[in-house]
Amino acid sequence: MNNLVKSPYVKIILIYVLAQFFPVFLLFFVPENAIFDAAIYSQIIAFVVGSIWMFIVNHRxxxxxxxxxTPPVPKKNIILWGIAGMFLAYIGQYLAIFIETFLLNIPIGSQNTAGLVDIVNNYPLFLLLIAIFGPIMEEFVFRKVIFGYLFDITGGIGAAVISSLIFAFIHFDGHYLLYSVMGFVFCYLYWKTKSIAAPIIAHALMNATVTVANLLLY
Known part of the structure; x- marks a missing residue:
């Protein structure tokens, strides 16, 4: 049991869970008129601390x-793959939207994205969570831990399917195909470069550009 707790895989998941639920526990001690502000800022703090903590666990x-x-590709290639991965994710996203809209009759709008954009409109600092710290934590959990751990057990495709489906369901958005395709792209980047930095870069760039585009449009 002690060895299980000390496992870096378990540590990363525990950090993610703590970051998700810390704001909820904090709200019990906050006046009612400050609950929403406290929820937003405590979530930002939790994700900043969680991201730093994950990097420390990863390093140690x-x-x-x-x-x-397997040794990772050179740093220059990691950055290039990260940038290219953003475009791959966009292509996959548009294909998924086409299938969801015209074949599965799923509405094109994303409640998750709309809600996040609304929060950023009122709390600009929340963009840091969406564009930087959220992607860092999600890539460590869904690619480094889940995909990486399952890779030798189920094979690359099986690991990508499982981690991408969990990634999709955890967003509670209804666009399961869309998020699963994105997850597949990020798994591919991790497999291609053998570095978690590549999917982090792609994920961060995608989140940032989507959020800023929505802010400008609406």
Whole structure:
């Protein structure tokens, strides 16, 4: 049991869970008229601290799987793949939207995106969570931990399917195909570069551009 708790895979997941639920616990001690402000700012703080904590765990720990045991590509290539990954994610997203809209009759709008854009309109600092710290934490959890851990057990495709489906369901948006495709792209980037930095870059760039575009449009 002690070895399980010390596992870097478990540590990363626990950090993610704590970051999600810390704002909820904090609200019990906040006056009613300050609850929404406290929820927003405590979530930002939780994700900043959680991201830093994950980087520390990542630096100090060994993730024993085929992906991590293979040397990563050069740093320049990691950055290039991260940028290219943003465009790959966009292409996958548009294909998923086409299938969801015209074949599955799922409304094109995203309540998740709309809600986040509305929050950023009122709390600009929240953009840091969406564009930087959210992607960092999600890539560590869904790619580094879940995809990486399952890679040698189920194979690359199986690991990508499982991690991408969990990634899709955790967004509670109804656009399961869309988020799953994005998850597949980020899994591919991690597999291609053997560095979690590549999907973090792609995910961060995508979140930032989508949010800013929505802010400008609306």
């Amino acid at each position: 720990s060994t993730f024993n799987n085929s992906l991590e045991n």
